[in-house]
Amino acid sequence: MTETLPSLEKPSSDKPQTYINLLLSGEALLPDTPGNVMEVVGILKSYGVVLDAYSINLNYIADHQFLVLFPFFKYFNGEITFQKLLRHWWGDRINYEYAEYCMRGMLWHGGGGLDAYLDTPEFRQNCQTAIQAKIKNNPMLQGLHSLFAEFLPEQVRQSAYYSGLGQFWRVMSDIFISLSDLYDQGDITSIPQIVDHVKAGLVAAAAMPITYSVEIKGKVYDILPKSAGLTFLPDTAVPYVEAVFFRGTPFPGTVSYNAQAYQISPDQSRFAYGALYADPVPIGGSGIPPTQLMQDMRHYLPDYLLEYYHQTQKGVRDIRVKICQTFQKSMFCVTTAAVMGLMPHAPDTSDPDEQAANEKYLKGWLARLKTSRLDIVQG
Amino acid sequence: MMLSALIWIPLLGAAFIGFWPGSLDAKRSRLVALLTAAATLVWTLVVISQFEPTNATMQFQESIPWLDNLGLTYKLGLDGISLPLIILNSLLGLIAIYSSDESIRRPRFYYSLVLLIISAVAGTFVSQNLLLFFIFYELELIPLYLLIAIWGGARRGYAATKFLIYTAVSGLLILAAFLGVTWLSGGETFDYVAYVGNKLPLVQQFVLLGALLVGFGVKIPLVPFHTWLPDAHVEASTPISVLLAGVLLKLGTYGMLRFGLGLFPEAWGIVAPWLATWAVVSVLYGSLNAIAQTDMKKMVAYSSIGHMGYILLAMAATTPLSVLGTVIQMISHGLISGLMFLLVGIVYKKTGTRDLTILRGLLNPERGLPITGSLMILAVMASAGLPGMVGFVSEFLVFRGSFIPFPVQTILCMVGSGLTAVYFLLLMNRAFFGRMAVPISNAIEQVDLNLLPELWSDRIPAIVLSTLIVLLGLVPSWMVYWSEPTTTALLEMSTTVAQVSSPPPIAMRIEHHD
Incomplete structure (x- = not known):
């Protein structure tokens, strides 16, 4: 096999301290320029619209496609018409596959309270109750369940993640849309304001309970009961950032799946294929999930952002690449908000111990961002 | 007029x-x-x-x-x-x-x-x-x-x-052969028809044919x-x-067919097995060299040497099918190599290099050269003789027509077809697949590489040739229709002349045994 995969040499950041100082002084990981503000708000507006659709669909699948082994119409949100089917086949639709890709990324990478809860006896008990209710009078599923006892519980775990991500994106969508509204009213003019808005949204929803229950034959079964104590920030937001922003999954063509190539680390925690590291220039292979997100966002770009793209080299001919570049800028803002929101102490603390703890905490993050696109988005 | x-x-x-x-x-x-x-x-x-x-x-x-x-x-x-x-x-x-x-x-x-x-x-x-x-x-x-x-x-x-x-020497040899055939025949004119299937002694024919073979062999080139x-x-x-x-x-191939086979069919029939072996050497040498190239244009050039060798094989075989194959292979090679050089030209214009150790991922749909890359895939498939394209028709005629007289040489030339797939897939794999890489100095964006867009004016000639390659591959009768009567007649004329002398051409001998 010819070597078709050049080593992905990413610029390494040798200035983590500069970024740490920026963060401690209330700045963001993205430079505060009017252009960046316009791009970030514009892309988050379209992202908000797309997340709204994703979250509705994820919740629909969790609630209404529970243990449906062949969910042919899972992307139809219950509205199945021939016209919609034609549009689906024609490709005139939202790429819900991207949402599922993120969900599976979270399921696979795990982390947070949701992941831990799915392995508890309590969950197993709830799960079995729901499964028994579902497979009653269904000999095929009963047979399957008796042959492969772990199969259906794993499907239920996946459904729990469908629901968890759906609830998380519901909140994020609202944050981004309200950000765009404030920008349109002239209330948002800087990158730190964007970070503050996102952070405020995250903090406000931090303690929101994450619950999930399904209705089977008129009776409601709890899968993630409120008593499990799962909440928005630690149990969905943080694992999401970890799984989607940082780790992600490698794609064939971007790296080799050949085991002898040793291009994929056997240690999942060392994965760096997430949104903050992604190469915006796709390889042209089909089905690369981030490209699906860019395709979706392109339909909802605000006019000012579209106009900006028109004015750049090559115009909108490579718009998906440009959307990805802008999206990465916005994700560094969201990452800033998450990092700042989770910081152990206030950034302006005068206590030397707290300062040291903050510094250590930020160094940890910056070390992980060393091979990311952080330096590139500095412009 | x-x-x-x-x-x-x-x-x-x-x-x-x-x-x-x-x-x-x-x-x-x-x-x-x-x-x-x-x-x-x-x-x-x-x-x-x-x-x-x-x-x-x-x-x-x-x-x-x-x-x-x-x-x-x-x-x-x-x-x-x-x-x-x-x-x-x-x-x-x-x-x-x-x-x-x-x-x-x-x-x-x-x-x-x-x-x-x-x-x-x-x-x-x-x-x-x-x-x-x-x-x-x-x-x-x-x-x-x-x-x-x-x-x-x-x-x-x-x-x-x-x-x-090289080509001046080629011209001199051809002129020498033409003068020789005229003077030795005692003719006063240089009209072609006067010397078709001439009855010069075999030794003289060998010398004159030798001059023509080397002369046109330089031009083909072999x-x-x-x-x-x-x-x-x-x-x-x-x-x-x-x-x-x-x-x-x-x-070169036209001259060899028209003048080499046309003027000296008797000598041609005797040297035919050697010509077929020469074709094998040319095909395999060209193909193996193409594999080793790192310059896209040089690779296509060596592939030309290989593919022109098929024509010599078919000419050596002198069966009705193979002689028709020579004409069709000339058309096929003209269209396919023309297309390839156009496409390599676009790559060079946009990236500033043809170096296969540098170029990667040019099929990138938004930042690379997707149409050029797609047409290159078509050209590569046609060149490797995939059915549905003109390359298949011509190679099939050549191999089918040459197999009976020269089975070993034909099979070895078919290995050349396999090698075509090898070197052109290497070219595609290196330059067009994977993550995009081009010389930074020629990219309009350096971090996330970007190339100047392909222009329709660049694409149109390549699309015209591609269309012909596919059309003539699907309906080969559009080509064969014009040439078959002439190639059949050329062979009849040559074999008629050869039959009255001894020994008969190799093709005739084999057909007789059939």
């Missing part, structure tokens, strides 16, 4: 652009050249419409005395072997002019020379007088030498001089006379490479 027009339209166009006393800027020179080439193509279509495919003799014959005491007459004629090559010449001539850089230096000189080549090549394909053929054959050398020497790459002087020396070709291609600009690979190499 049907055929004269094919020579004189481009010649007058060249004279007009070159000698017009008023000022002609690059744009106007280009326009005049385009109109001239288009007029030539239209006239070619008129000729096609008047051509009778079922008539295997020379058509539209013209004969004007020129230098009678030398035996030189302006005698033209067209048959089913010349017609496809004339069409190829007119089409690729127009494409070459269209693909020329609009802001080329010294435009008047450039376009004049290109038109002169189109004229001279048309002349060689319709000449029915040996000396006239030689004049046109030589006439095409000078403009090509200048086109490489003036508008070529960094080592253009070296490549152009090498080309000139190993070991090939070394000028990769250099010439690498240094020539894209349109000139298109002409060189698409049409000019065909002068």
Whole structure:
């Protein structure tokens, strides 16, 4: 096999301290320029619209496609018409596959309270109750369940993640849309304001309970009961950032799946294929999930952002690449908000111990961002 | 005057652009050249419409005395072997002019020379007088030498001089053979028909055929006379490479078929097994060299050496099918190699390199060259002989036609087809798949690499050739229809002559055993 995969040499950041100082002084990981503000708000507006659709669909699948082994119409949100089917086949639709890709990324990478809860006896008990209710009078599923006892519980775990991500994106969508509204009213003019808005949204929803229950034959079964104590920030937001922003999954063509190539680390925690590291220039292979997100966002770009793209080299001919570049800028803002929101102490603390703890905490993050696109988005 | 027009339209166009006393800027020179080439193509279509495919003799014959005491007459004629090559010449001539850089230096000189080549090549394909053929054959050398020497790459002087020396020697050998056949036969004319299947003693035939084989072997080129070709291609600009690979190499195979087989069928029949073996050497040497190349253009050039070898194999076999295969392979190679050089030209124009150790991922849909890459996939498949494209038809005819007389040589040449897939898939895999990589200096964005967009003006000539490659692959009868009666007749004529002498040609012997 010819070597078709050049080593992905990413610029390494040798200035983590500069970024740490920026963060401690209330700045963001993205430079505060009017252009960046316009791009970030514009892309988050379209992202908000797309997340709204994703979250509705994820919740629909969790609630209404529970243990449906062949969910042919899972992307139809219950509205199945021939016209919609034609549009689906024609490709005139939202790429819900991207949402599922993120969900599976979270399921696979795990982390947070949701992941831990799915392995508890309590969950197993709830799960079995729901499964028994579902497979009653269904000999095929009963047979399957008796042959492969772990199969259906794993499907239920996946459904729990469908629901968890759906609830998380519901909140994020609202944050981004309200950000765009404030920008349109002239209330948002800087990158730190964007970070503050996102952070405020995250903090406000931090303690929101994450619950999930399904209705089977008129009776409601709890899968993630409120008593499990799962909440928005630690149990969905943080694992999401970890799984989607940082780790992600490698794609064939971007790296080799050949085991002898040793291009994929056997240690999942060392994965760096997430949104903050992604190469915006796709390889042209089909089905690369981030490209699906860019395709979706392109339909909802605000006019000012579209106009900006028109004015750049090559115009909108490579718009998906440009959307990805802008999206990465916005994700560094969201990452800033998450990092700042989770910081152990206030950034302006005068206590030397707290300062040291903050510094250590930020160094940890910056070390992980060393091979990311952080330096590139500095412009 | 049907055929004269094919020579004189481009010649007058060249004279007009070159000698017009008023000022002609690059744009106007280009326009005049385009109109001239288009007029030539239209006239070619008129000729096609008047051509009778079922008539295997020379058509539209013209004969004007020129230098009678030398035996030189302006005698033209067209048959089913010349017609496809004339069409190829007119089409690729127009494409070459269209693909020329609009802001080329010294435009008047450039376009004049290109038109002169189109004229001279048309002349060689319709000449029915040996000396006239030689004049046109030589006439095409000078403009090509200048086109490489003036508008070529960094080592253009070296490549152009090498080309000139090789092809001048080729011309000398051909002239010597023509003079020899005339003088030894005691003839006073150089008219081709007078010497078809001549009855010279075998030894003399061998010597004369040997001169022709080496002479045309240089032009085709066949190993070991090939070394000028990769250099010439690498240094020539894209349109000139298109002409060189698409049409000019065909002068060699055409000459070998028309004059080698046509004039000396008896000697040909005896040396045929050696010719087939020579074809194998050329095919395998060209293909194996292509695998080792890292310059895209050099790879395509070596592939040309390999694929032109098939024509020699088919000519050596001299079965009705194989001789038809020679003509079809000439068309097929003309279209496919023309397309490949156009595409490599686009890659070079956009990325500034043809180096396969640098280029990667050019199929990138948004930042790379997706249409160029897609057409390259088509060209590669056609070249490797995939069914549905013209390459399959021609290679099938060649191999099917040559297998009975020369099974071992044919199988070895088929290995060359397999090797075509090897080197062109290497090219595709390296340059077009994977993550995009181009020289930073030629990217319009350096971090997330970006190339200047492909232009429709770049794509159109490639799309035209691609369409023909697919169409003629799906409906091969559109090609075969024009040539089959002539190739069959050529063989009958040659074998009739050979039958009265001894020993019979190898093909005849084998057919007899069947």
